Amino acid sequence: MTFSILARDAETGRIGGAAATGSLCVGGWVLRGRLGAGLSASQGTAPSTLWGEAVLDEMAAGRTAAQAVAQVTNPDSGRAHRQLSALDITGTTAGFTGSASVPACNHRAETDFIVAGNMLTSESILDAMAETWTSTPGHFTTRLLATLAAAEKAGSDSRGLLSAALLCLGPEMPPLSLRIDHSTTPLADLDRLHRRATTGTYAEWSRLVPTRTHPQAAPSAADIARLAPET
Structure with missing residues (x-):
């Protein structure tokens, strides 16, 4: 039903994820992230948003991704129908693919990234x-988008795609959370939204808001005069 990637940029400390599916609203269902904890992607035939939040809680408490995934998935009697990916703040990853996940299904957990999918061709x-x-060079979020595009080109969700999402967090930036909830061309739409959100006036304005590194940031009078927030 879904394919996803979670990744960490060791140079900047940013963490990010991207996902696409043949159903609606993949961003709201699948991707979760928290600075100081990590990222999660909870998906499957009966995805658990509770898993997505709980694994972040476990990692925030100091457990590794593998420990957190085991802690969350083992007690759940419905786990056979679910998938879970986790990436902690050190770049350690872990995944779970339930035995009743719709094939083709699996995950690949590596240092600094994990990919997962179910109902794949x-x-x-x-x-x-x-x-x-x-193998893809360039900016962190464009690499995430390229990874989604590669999945679609390689065969995609067996039903095609209807939604796509991207999430990026970093100590020096506001959250970047982009969602295409229903479209016949969700990856192309997500690319366009990403360009709109990371260039021009909107991008300049977003650099003036509070972040973990600068929690009391505020625009100057000159900034306000120069920029017209598109929100």
């Missing part, structure tokens, strides 16, 4: 995602 899609992530 082929498990080779996961290999294409991993290869694209590791």
Whole structure:
């Protein structure tokens, strides 16, 4: 039903994820993130948003991604129908793919990134995602988008795609959370939204708001005069 990637940029400390699915609202269902904890992607035939939040709580408490995934998935009697990916703040990753997940399904957990999917046309899609992530140069979020595009090109969700999302967090930036909840071309739409959100007046304005590094940031009078927030 869904394919996803979670990743960490060791140079900047940013963490981010991207996902796409043949159903609606993948961003709201799948991707979760928290500075100081990490990222999660909870998906599957009966995805648990509770898993997505709980694994962040576990990692925030100091557990590794593998420990957190085990802690969250083991007690759940419905776990066979779910998938969970986790990435902690050190770049350690772990995944769980339930035994009743719709094939093709699996995950690939590596240092600083993890890819996962279910109801795929082929498990080779996961290999294409991993290869694209590791071989693509450039900006962190554009690499995430390229990884989604590689998955679609390699075969995609067996139903096609209807929604896509991207999430990026960093200590020096406000959250970047982009969602295409319903579209016949969600990856193209997400690309356009990403360009709109990371260039021009909106991007300049977003650099003036509070962040973890600068929690009391505020625009000057000159900034206010120069920029017209598009919100």
